[in-house]
Amino acid sequence: MLAPAKAFPFPTTIKTLANGLRVFVVAFDSPGLVAYYSIVRVGSRNEVEPGKSGFAHFFEHMMFRGTARFPTEKYNAAIKAMGADSNAFTSDDMTVYHILAGTSALPTIVTIEADRFRHLDYSEAEFQKEARAVLGEYNKGASNPLQPMVEALYDNAYTTHTYKHTTIGFLRDIEDMPNQFAYSRQFFDRYYRPDNVILLVVGDVTAAEVLPLIETHYGGWQKGPPHPEVPPEPPQTEEKRARVPWKGASLPMLLLGFHAPAFSTTNLDSAAMEVLAELVFAERSPLFRRLVLDEQKVEHLEGGCERHVDPNLFTVFARVKQAKDVPYVEKTIYEEIARLAAEGVREKTLAEVVSRTRYAFTGQLSTANKVALVGSEFLALTGSLSAIDDTFDLLARVTVADVKRVAAKYFTPQNRTVVVLDPEAPHEPQ
Amino acid sequence: MSLSAAALSVPSQVAETSPAHPIRMIRLPSPASPLVTVRLLFQVGAADDLPGKEGLAHLTAAMLGEAGTLKRTWSEVLDALYPMAAEIHVYGDKDAFVFTSTVHRDNLDAFATLLAEQILTPRFSTEDFTRLKQDALDGLTKTLRGNDDENLGKQALATVMYARHPYGHPTLGTVAGLAAITLDDVKDFYARHFTQDRLMVGVAGGYPESFPDAYAARFAALPAQGQPRPQLAPVPARKGMELLLVEKSALGNAISMGVPIDVTRSDADFCPLALAASYLGEHRTFTGVLMISMRQKRGLNYGDYAYVENFIQDGWTTFPLPNIPRRRQHFEIWLRPVPPKSAGFAIRQAIYETDKLIREGIPAAGFEATRTFLSNYVNLWAQDGSRRLGYAMDAVIYGRDIIADLLARLPTMTKDEVDRAVRKHLSTKDLAIVVVGDGVRELAAAVSSGAATPIVYDTRDTPAEVLAEDKHIESYPLPVAKAQIRIVSAAGLFEK
Numbered sequence: 005m006l007a008p009a010k011a012f013p014f015p016t017t018i019k020t021l022a023n024g025l026r027v028f029v030v031a032f033d034s035p036g037l038v039a040y041y042s043i044v045r046v047g048s049r050n051e052v053e054p055g056k057s058g059f060a061h062f063f064e065h066m067m068f069r070g071t072a073r074f075p076t077e078k079y080n081a082a083i084k085a086m087g088a089d090s091n092a093f094t095s096d097d098m099t100v101y102h103i104l105a106g107t108s109a110l111p112t113i114v115t116i117e118a119d120r121f122r123h124l125d126y127s128e129a130e131f132q133k134e135a136r137a138v139l140g141e142y143n144k145g146a147s148n149p150l151q152p153m154v155e156a157l158y159d160n161a162y163t164t165h166t167y168k169h170t171t172i173g174f175l176r177d178i179e180d181m182p183n184q185f186a187y188s189r190q191f192f193d194r195y196y197r198p199d200n201v202i203l204l205v206v207g208d209v210t211a212a213e214v215l216p217l218i219e220t221h222y223g224g225w226q227k228g229p230p231h232p233e234v235p236p237e238p239p240q241t242e243e244k245r246a247r248v249p250w251k252g253a254s255l256p257m258l259l260l261g262f263h264a265p266a267f268s269t270t271n272l273d274s275a276a277m278e279v280l281a282e283l284v285f286a287e288r289s290p291l292f293r294r295l296v297l298d299e300q301k302v303e304h305l306e307g308g309c310e311r312h313v314d315p316n317l318f319t320v321f322a323r324v325k326q327a328k329d330v331p332y333v334e335k336t337i338y339e340e341i342a343r344l345a346a347e348g349v350r351e352k353t354l355a356e357v358v359s360r361t362r363y364a365f366t367g368q369l370s371t372a373n374k375v376a377l378v379g380s381e382f383l384a385l386t387g388s389l390s391a392i393d394d395t396f397d398l399l400a401r402v403t404v405a406d407v408k409r410v411a412a413k414y415f416t417p418q419n420r421t422v423v424v425l426d427p428e429a430p431h432e433p434q
Numbered sequence: 435m436s437l438s439a440a441a442l443s444v445p446s447q448v449a450e451t452s453p454a455h456p457i458r459m460i461r462l463p464s465p466a467s468p469l470v471t472v473r474l475l476f477q478v479g480a481a482d483d484l485p486g487k488e489g490l491a492h493l494t495a496a497m498l499g500e501a502g503t504l505k506r507t508w509s510e511v512l513d514a515l516y517p518m519a520a521e522i523h524v525y526g527d528k529d530a531f532v533f534t535s536t537v538h539r540d541n542l543d544a545f546a547t548l549l550a551e552q553i554l555t556p557r558f559s560t561e562d563f564t565r566l567k568q569d570a571l572d573g574l575t576k577t578l579r580g581n582d583d584e585n586l587g588k589q590a591l592a593t594v595m596y597a598r599h600p601y602g603h604p605t606l607g608t609v610a611g612l613a614a615i616t617l618d619d620v621k622d623f624y625a626r627h628f629t630q631d632r633l634m635v636g637v638a639g640g641y642p643e644s645f646p647d648a649y650a651a652r653f654a655a656l657p658a659q660g661q662p663r664p665q666l667a668p669v670p671a672r673k674g675m676e677l678l679l680v681e682k683s684a685l686g687n688a689i690s691m692g693v694p695i696d697v698t699r700s701d702a703d704f705c706p707l708a709l710a711a712s713y714l715g716e717h718r719t720f721t722g723v724l725m726i727s728m729r730q731k732r733g734l735n736y737g738d739y740a741y742v743e744n745f746i747q748d749g750w751t752t753f754p755l756p757n758i759p760r761r762r763q764h765f766e767i768w769l770r771p772v773p774p775k776s777a778g779f780a781i782r783q784a785i786y787e788t789d790k791l792i793r794e795g796i797p798a799a800g801f802e803a804t805r806t807f808l809s810n811y812v813n814l815w816a817q818d819g820s821r822r823l824g825y826a827m828d829a830v831i832y833g834r835d836i837i838a839d840l841l842a843r844l845p846t847m848t849k850d851e852v853d854r855a856v857r858k859h860l861s862t863k864d865l866a867i868v869v870v871g872d873g874v875r876e877l878a879a880a881v882s883s884g885a886a887t888p889i890v891y892d893t894r895d896t897p898a899e900v901l902a903e904d905k906h907i908e909s910y911p912l913p914v915a916k917a918q919i920r921i922v923s924a925a926g927l928f929e930k
Binding site: 105292 | 466467468469508509512513515516517519537538540541561564565568569572575576579580581582583584682683684685688718719720721726729730731732733734735736737753770771772773803804806807808810811812813814817818820892893894895896897924925
């Protein structure tokens with residue numbers, strides 16, 4: 005068992021600028037390398053206006069379209085000269101821009117990043133072309149049936165909250181993106197503000213080197229307006245089911261979603277759901293052994309709950325070998341969770357889940373970039389890196405009774421949405 | 435290939451050997467690290483598949499890495515791995531398979547013992563065989579054919595580029611090949627190919643000093659020598675461009691194109707070619723010529739990249755997967771899905787940009803910018819112990835370390851060197867092109883008639899200089915003879 009040392013053991017300096025910008029500098033042994041992460045606490049969760057699904061992700065693309073001082077070509081030339089690995093990603097709750105480069109590039113990184121976060125400027129023509137790159141990204145994903153399945157799951161499971169749409173957005177909204185130039189400026193003005201951004205700098209650098217640079221380049225950035233409220237989701241009252249047709253080859257697939265608690269460092273339900281995911285769906289679980297190894301009805305099985313700001317879904321995904329077995333697989337999953345709710349597990353098994361989770365987490369922290377990636381999620385969700393150790397402390401407090409309780413509480417028929425991919429069905433126009 | 439003076443100055447990576455056994459070993463100590471990576475690389479791959487048993491190498495590797503041992507069922511192995519958060523990753527390609535994991539040093543002995551059992555004492559049970567063979571068949575006929583158009587295009591491209599060659603079928607196998615494989619075939623293939631002379635053991639991280647030697651010695655229980663490794667046959671020559679159109683329902687057209695080349699990392703010309711490919715389009719970066727001209731300026735798609743060796747992305751990173759060495763390589767362009775109505779234009783633009791590089795040479799500014807970029811970027815290829823180890827092992831196989839080679843040669847590399855290598859090795863004349871998606875019949879008709887294939891914009895205010903270039907590109911020569919255009923359904927691919 006891993007000794008109860010800190011899960012996130014790296015020396016960290018924290019500074020908040022007068023304009024609300026928070027900066028975390030994490031010392032990590034990565035000779036000559038620095039990971040520079042700009043975390044914007046905006047994601048598809050914030051897309052509250054109708055017709056604007058996918059906009060946070062689209063805007064992430066626009067952030068690479070330059071400023072007056074560093075037009076796209078000059079920005080790209082600067083990135084290229086550093087030999088940096090530079091990109092960004094958007095999820096339901098966050099947009100994260102990341103640069104991995106040599107430490108000597110740090111002054112340039114701070115200069116160009118502060119510049120684009122404060123002074124982004126692009127033409128409508130550039131905006132339209134980028135909108136079509138986003139459509140290309142949607143089309144790229146559309147050859148994987150998980151994309152329409154996940155779309156259907158969230159669209160059915162949610163009635164009110166913005167988790168109803170996926171991060172890339174509904175196709176109809178993506179197709180309309182070229183017409184949303186004015187809204188894009190409003191979006192930037194609203195969310196790309198220092199009090200909604202956190203900088204995370206990890207690697208072979210010191211706070212003494214980093215902080216003065218950040219003060220100089222971000223200090224004059226003005227706070228932003230209040231954000232629109234995200235409407236809460238009322239409790240689901242009945243089971244929902246959807247069938248996704250698929251033209252062409254595929255294994256049949258089953259995707260289940262159960263409304264689950266938001267990520268929390270204090271709510272035991274949140275940690276107990278993580279433990280339940282391991283107990284029921286890990287490769288060593290009785291369910292995996294039965295469906296995948298012994299009966300060989302399922303080719304792939306996974307289940308879990310991603311960390312979210314607001315209550316999201318605990319999802320279960322199975323690729324089933326034959327369509328006729330899908331109902332059996334679905335029923336068996338419910339029975340296994342019900343069995344856990346009734347019988348619980350041995351203390352030893354629970355302890356092994358905690359041990360595995362700690363080892364798996366430690367294994368992730370092998371490079372400056374990976375440390376920054378892990379840290380960025382916790383910062384976006386909670387604004388704090390101590391949330392990492394709080395999470396593991398909470399996990400260690402989960403008892404068998406907690407697991408039994410959440411198994412009974414959340415995995416009810418009226419709380420679930422069921423999506424089945426049916427490769428046998430004729431294609432229906434979308 | 436001739437070697438430049440600079441290239442000769444780069445030391446080759448040499449593996450350690452022991453007088454007790456022929457197993458090669460690479461160790462990369464990093465005493466402060468709590469993690470240890472083990473990589474067991476066998477120089478056996480899909481190129482070793484027996485004719486009519488395509489998929490045998492992959493299935494055998496799966497029966498070692500994803501199945502039970504004499505001592506434990508696979509379920510029991512998974513149970514033992516679980517508390518350590520250890521997983522055995524098995525992957526491979528035409529010439530090698532690797533079994534690897536990174537574990538906490540607390541768990542090294544227990545994990546290493548489990549992994550050794552997997553390789554030395556496989557269970558070869560009927561249950562595991564049935565499961566893994568069906569997984570391979572489903573992977574080929576369901577997942578590849580129907581769930582991932584870009585990978586489908588890449589695999590289909592290999593069947594054209596390497597037709598009638600051991601590299602010409604998917605590593606996963608073919609439908610007929612998999613159907614023909616018996617458990618006895620797997621046992622026999624294991625005995626002949628998973629042998630000491632084909633094995634390299636790699637260990638990196640915070641391991642005890644005595645661990646690597648002792649661990650490598652455990653594999654002396656394998657047969658010392660297996661079936662002699664035959665010379666790889668030359669790639670049969672093709673004449674002219676070929677267009678394979680894979681008809682299937684899809685929102686976009688995924689496009690891959692490529693042609694075999696005579697250069698691998700073992701050759702001096704690889705470094706200048708790598709620079710040229712990086713200039714055209716380093717994987718998942720925004721500054722390549724293809725990316726800027728196709729995505730940024732025209733909004734054609736999500737991404738456009740170029741390669742001078744087989745490329746598989748390492749997980750969710752931007753970087754190439756290590757330990758997929760090949761004896762033959764190819765030049766490849768990957769265009770992410772484009773609107774079907776603009777697919778002909780996209781193909782022409784990729785060829786136009788490549789031909790321009792070959793014909794005019796790399797622009798001086800582009801050469802300097804790419805050289806500076808690569809001088810820093812290659813340092814990111816081996817950030818952690820696992821990847822560093824993978825590259826070090828690849829260096830043994832190729833006889834040259836690509837990272838060290840680039841770092842040593844880039845400072846003195848010249849534009850002329852790049853231009854010469856490009857002119858010598860790259861050509862679009864015999865390009866194989868694969869398009870996956872809807873609307874391919876219209877594309878076939880346009881290409882065979884020689885008609886222009888204009889880009890279709892639904893966005894405003896495209897700059898005049900881009901529109902002027904579009905007129906040129908839409909009619910750029912795309913000389914594919916009618917007999918060299920084939921339309922197939924996805925369901926018909928990889929049958930045998």
